[in-house]
Amino acid sequence: MKKPPEINTGSMADISFLLLTFFLLTSSINTDMGIFRKLPPPPDPNVKPADIKQRNIFTVLINKNDRLLVDNKPSDIRMLRQQAKDFISNPSNLETLPEKKLEEIPYLGNYMVSKGVISLQNDRGTSYDMYIKVQNELTAALNDLRDELSMDKFNRKFDELSDPNFIEAVQKAIPISISEAEPKDVGEQ
Amino acid sequence: MSDIIFMFLFFFMVITTIRETTLIVKVKVPLATEVQKLEKKSLVCNIYAGIPNKKELAGSGTRIQLNDQYATANDIGDFIATERQSLDEADRRRLTVSLKVDQETKMGIVADIKQELRKYNALLINYSTRKTTIGNLFTSK
Numbered sequence: 001m002k003k004p005p006e007i008n009t010g011s012m013a014d015i016s017f018l019l020l021t022f023f024l025l026t027s028s029i030n031t032d033m034g035i036f037r038k039l040p041p042p043p044d045p046n047v048k049p050a051d052i053k054q055r056n057i058f059t060v061l062i063n064k065n066d067r068l069l070v071d072n073k074p075s076d077i078r079m080l081r082q083q084a085k086d087f088i089s090n091p092s093n094l095e096t097l098p099e100k101k102l103e104e105i106p107y108l109g110n111y112m113v114s115k116g117v118i119s120l121q122n123d124r125g126t127s128y129d130m131y132i133k134v135q136n137e138l139t140a141a142l143n144d145l146r147d148e149l150s151m152d153k154f155n156r157k158f159d160e161l162s163d164p165n166f167i168e169a170v171q172k173a174i175p176i177s178i179s180e181a182e183p184k185d186v187g188e189q
Numbered sequence: 190m191s192d193i194i195f196m197f198l199f200f201f202m203v204i205t206t207i208r209e210t211t212l213i214v215k216v217k218v219p220l221a222t223e224v225q226k227l228e229k230k231s232l233v234c235n236i237y238a239g240i241p242n243k244k245e246l247a248g249s250g251t252r253i254q255l256n257d258q259y260a261t262a263n264d265i266g267d268f269i270a271t272e273r274q275s276l277d278e279a280d281r282r283r284l285t286v287s288l289k290v291d292q293e294t295k296m297g298i299v300a301d302i303k304q305e306l307r308k309y310n311a312l313l314i315n316y317s318t319r320k321t322t323i324g325n326l327f328t329s330k
Contacts, residue, residue, distance in 0.1 A: 012191035020198045032233070032287060033224040034317040042307050078327060124297030128290050131299070132219040132316055133326065139223040 035135055043182065056098040058087045058118045062134060064125030077133055084141035088116045088174070107169040108153060114174070121181045138178055146174050213247075214239035214254045219292040220326055221318035232283050233315075234272040236265070238298055239291035251294050253302065262298075265305040289317040 043049075060080070061069040068075045070083055090097035098116030105111050118138055122131055146158040150170050154161060161167050216239040227233055237254040241247035253260050255268045273281050286306060290299055306314065 009191065013194055016191050016194040016198055020194055020201065023198060023201050032227040032230075032317060033320060034218075034227070034287065034315040035221055035223060036225055036285075036313070036315050039303060039307050039312040039314060041310070041312065122296050122300075124295060124300060126296040127292070128294040128296060128299055129219045129292035131296055132221055132292070132318060135316065136221040136223050136318075136326070143223055 035132070035139055037135075037178075040179070052117060053099070055096055056115050056117055058084065058098075058116060060118060060120050060134060060138070062120075062122040062126045062130055064123040066127055066130040068134070077130075077137060080134065080137040081141045081144070084118060084138055085144060087118075088114050088141065088177075089145055090114060090116070103172075105169050105172050107165055108173055111173045113172075114177075116177065118178045119181060120178055135178075139176070142174060142176055142178075146170050149173055210235070210237075210254075210257055212237060212242070212254070213257070213259065214241050214252055214291070216289050216291045217293075218289055218317045218319055220321040221316075222321060222323055222326060224318055224320045227285070227287065227315060229283075229285075232276070232280055233285050233287050234268075235287050235289055236268075236302060237289045238294055238302065240293070251291070251298050253298070262301040262305050265302060266309045269306070269309045269311045283313065284311055285313045285315055286311050287315045287317050 059069075059071060063069070068077060068080065070080065075083065087097060090100065093100075098114050100112035100114050102110055103113045105113075120134065120138070143158065150156060150158040150161060150166075153170075154166055158167075158170055161170070214237055216237050238251055239254075240249060241252050241259070247259055253262065253265075255264055260268070269284075269286075273284060276284060288299070288302065303314070306312070
């Protein structure tokens with residue numbers, strides 16, 4: 001019996017290399033990540049904005065030169081995280097810092113939920129980079145608080161929690177309370 | 190030899206996604222530490238903003254890119270409507286808009302985009318960022 005002729009596979013490596021380079025160039029590793037936010041619904045002219053007590057508001061202003069004004073005092077981005085944490089948690093129940101409301105939260109029991117709201121305002125001339133840095137620091141402050149609470153109650157960090165009930169409980173105890181003011185036209189773009 | 194290369198090839202095909210849109214604006218998203226991964230790619234639509242690649246055609250100011258072309262903030266309503274159409278009824282409320290905005294951009298244009306999104310009730314947004322460590326955040330750009 002005659003042997004079938006062998007197929008030359010030497011060029012196979014070249015072809016697959018070519019394909020490999022093609023895919024390497026046309027594709028990107030899926031690394032889409034970022035900071036999540038929920039925008040407020042469009043303002044309803046019939047509904048009056050709720051009155052919030054002054055002690056419950058923590059204002060963060062960013063001007064067009066990317067300078068910060070936190071609670072009417074100039075501040076630095078490096079200090080913002082601690083300031084926001086102190087504000088929301090109000091550890092020594094000061095009169096000037098936000099009120100707390102006792103709430104019954106499943107899996108946590110009675111918890112003093114802070115009524116503090118962080119109000120973020122920026123100028124049209126603020127750089128996006130600075131804005132994201134501030135958003136990042138404020139998120140970090142809330143995440144830190146969530147981590148602390150989660151460590152205390154469930155012995156794990158917040159993002160290591162696996163039970164959705166626990167996650168929901170912590171989210172309820174420390175909500176992401178960052179509100180952005182309606183944009184105002186001040187300063188040039 | 191070719192087996193190994195083919196293995197590489199399949200590996201890359203599985204973990205990567207083909208870029209759907211070619212960028213016509215320069216986008217280098219800012220750095221952040223508190224990032225979350227975007228799940229459910231099918232529910233995400235992208236809005237890009239940055240300085241055009243071809244300045245002689247589109248000027249040197251910041252422009253918005255929707256799909257494959259330049260757009261203004263007024264086009265966002267139509268864009269969101271089309272994106273919604275392509276989703277299932279049940280998923281429409283979960284549409285997430287990923288804002289891929291260059292770090293040099295001024296907030297004015299971002300505020301315009303956000304106002305449009307609110308107007309058309311696309312409220313879930315994601316500020317696209319690169320992940321970094323704390324040490325890098327305040328020193329490098």
